[in-house]
Amino acid sequence: MLLCGSKRRKMSQSMIATSVLCVLISVAIAVCAIGYFTFQLVVGEKGKARVDVLQQISDSNSVNRTNMVKAMDALYEDFYDDLTAPKSEKSSCAIQMLLEQTDRQFKRIGMDMTIDILLNDRRMFSTDPDENNLKSLKNTYWYIKHYSGETDTSWNLRFWDVDDISTYGLAYGKTVYAQDGKVVGMIVLTSRYEALFRTFQKLVSDGVKVYILDRNGIIISHTNPNRVGNWAFDMKTFQEEYGRNTYKIIQRSKQKILIVNYHDASSGWTFVEEQNMDELLRDGLKTVRNCLTIVLLGCIVAASIAYWRGRRITQVLSDFTDEIGDMSVEKLSELPVKDEYEETYVLSTTFNGMIHRIEELIDDIRIREQEKQRTEYDFLQAQINPHFLNNTLLSVKSLIAMHQPERAYRMMNELVELLHIPATPEIQFVPLEEELHLMRSYMSIMNCRTEKDTVLICEVPEKMYGIYVPRMIVQPIIGNAFFHGFAEMEEGCEIRLRAGLRGNALYIEVTDNGEGIAPKRLEQVQSGNYRSGRLHHGIGLRNVRKRLQIIYGGRSDVTVRSEFGKYTTVTITMDHYRSIPKREQGGEVNEDHSS
Incomplete structure (x- = not known):
């Protein structure tokens, strides 16, 4: 320039x-x-x-x-x-x-x-x-x-x-x-x-x-x-x-x-x-008093001159920095060119050029980040659906072969409702009430597949039904309860689901009365350093953790508590849940359900 x-x-x-x-x-x-x-x-x-x-x-x-x-x-x-x-x-x-x-x-x-x-x-x-x-x-x-x-x-x-x-x-x-x-x-x-x-x-x-x-x-x-x-x-x-x-x-x-x-x-x-x-x-x-008086007067005069000169010189730079300080990060704009001094002229023109470039970079980064998050989230979602879909369809096929069309029909309806995802590039959020409904459909399918009569006990206050959560975020946890907790049980299977608020965080707690987790294995699960011997459920906890970090960040996580032979409790924590907007029907933001 x-x-x-x-x-x-x-x-x-x-x-x-x-x-x-x-x-x-x-x-x-x-x-x-x-x-x-x-x-x-x-x-x-x-x-x-x-x-x-x-x-x-x-x-x-x-x-x-x-x-x-x-x-x-x-x-x-x-x-x-x-x-x-x-x-x-x-x-x-x-x-x-x-x-x-x-x-x-x-x-x-x-x-x-x-x-x-x-x-x-x-x-x-x-x-x-x-x-x-x-x-x-x-x-x-x-x-x-x-x-x-x-x-x-x-x-x-x-x-x-x-x-x-x-x-x-x-x-x-x-x-x-x-x-x-x-x-x-x-x-x-x-x-x-x-x-x-x-x-x-x-x-x-x-x-x-x-x-x-x-x-x-x-x-x-x-x-x-x-x-x-x-x-x-x-x-x-x-x-x-x-x-x-x-x-x-x-x-x-x-x-x-x-x-x-x-x-x-x-x-x-x-x-x-x-x-x-x-x-x-x-x-x-x-003598000392007279000397101090003269020196003090000299200092006052010198300080006044220095202040006046410095104030006049730096006023332009102060105005320039004040304008920059008052500028919002979300609304970057050009500043008037200061041409009284060579230095301020160069600073103001260079700053305006940087503003143009920063705005371009921010827009580019925002687009790339959204695409990256959506791609990663879709990949995580895709990890769950194929296994579940394959096994469910096999179960429907078996029911038809055993001349049980009504059960097969009911299972297909539950599956269609469960897998229905609107065609949108955004991550899907649903009210907690709908997520609970999806989990009941999922358990109905799993009961048909495993020939168990697992009971879902829901202890979620109705005032929390309007809170939006990621769709199917609880499904991998309930799936693990069937695959692990109830693997050796024929009857008396029970899953208890609770939800509550801790400050800015929403937590959903899933407890099963299955066989629990052995202490050594529990330590590996809690540290995240574990391998699963079964393909159909090994990705469950990691999948949920990654999805939570993509959406909420902060202190969002999945924690596991268990007593071998008695129970297993998995807690999903969603930090700053209120900042997630409703994606459907008007795009309103989450209400505060903490009262």
Whole structure:
């Protein structure tokens, strides 16, 4: 085909220009990504560094906490009798003397700890010369929880002056109970080993929020002393939201907060630091924000240009593909020639040429396929009729020879009705009611031939009589019942015929009470790998299977069940039976008989 007309633009050239724009956009996005990941790297390093700092605080207090717990256990045992004794001057003197003796022992072994005892009868004892510390302790929620018996033991890392390291103290409190379970008071053991608090003081001095949670989520220490003793978190929820020994950036009150935590497994404490990201990275964040804004605007502009250019270029091709997509396979048609671009012009003209050729091929294939199916079906039908016709005519001849003209006449009438096939090139379909009538005629002939009195029991609902089925599709199955099942039986022969629906499939079930099939032979029949020793019936099952596949396809098949010496059941399944049209009297389609 000759291509004529004015010179058209190449779509490839336009796409190259678009590709250049895409590269520029990719570069801009890469710059943005680099800035973003650089920012994340800085935050990550900062977060990891803060985790290490919290770990140092935890490690520095680990040994000290262990010593304080052991010391508290000893104190509780030594002081218990005097603390639970009734209030008197004698018991108070005993407590004071024992307190001074214990303080001297602590100093002798180098333990920088103070002991405070607060009793519910308002007596207070302390080895700390500064009474203000003891009075301030009584006003805390931490003390109230012990006073009320709400907790047995708890920790408190507190300070009075951020800049004065001597005011820092790690306190461990234990509630004292009387024999009857009532709260008597509490013992507080406070460590003032200054080296333990240097790192903690540095964090607090930086202006960040630092606090420690025990295993129950109670605040042990906080930069705001009024928060000590309060419940802050459910620790399971805290771990799920913030992780463990890690950091996370969250949004809180329109501010980004860097939360760092370290969990000490031995004590169950969780050290937490909260720092405002804007303060942490104020200058760097400003620069990064400006860069990201410029890159983002550049990406938006570049993307808009690329979209406009790409949309304009590909619109013609999109319209072309839409027209092809909307085209029905059953109704192929030519498309308008697209001559704006060289490529679309070639595509549209070539496509139209293909449409003509495809239509020709489809018509040719359809005709050939119909001829092939009809030829194959006729061949299968012809395999059944000669044997049956020959044997029936021999039987008629014998009846005439035996001077039984009435039986011979009746058999001939049945045979004529059975073999009557209208002259048409189409595969013949009949209502199920007519197929049952044909099977009764066939059984009448077979009873005459075999001199048996086989009974046909039909269990087909009348509402299914209008369903169309291939003519004589059941005949080979009933023939096998006579030739195999009833071969050795003289009387009591019975064939039961049922029909029903399973979804889109129609099934017809034929059961005889004959001798059945031996297990080995049944296995061969079910697999289709068998040979028949009798010419007149060896083609039966294969014939029916092939006819079903030609007409219905899908899952249409013939299945066999049998119990040797009792019965044989053959089931014919016709998949998508509703799609088979009625071939006679108006050409209406099958009705749905599934209701």
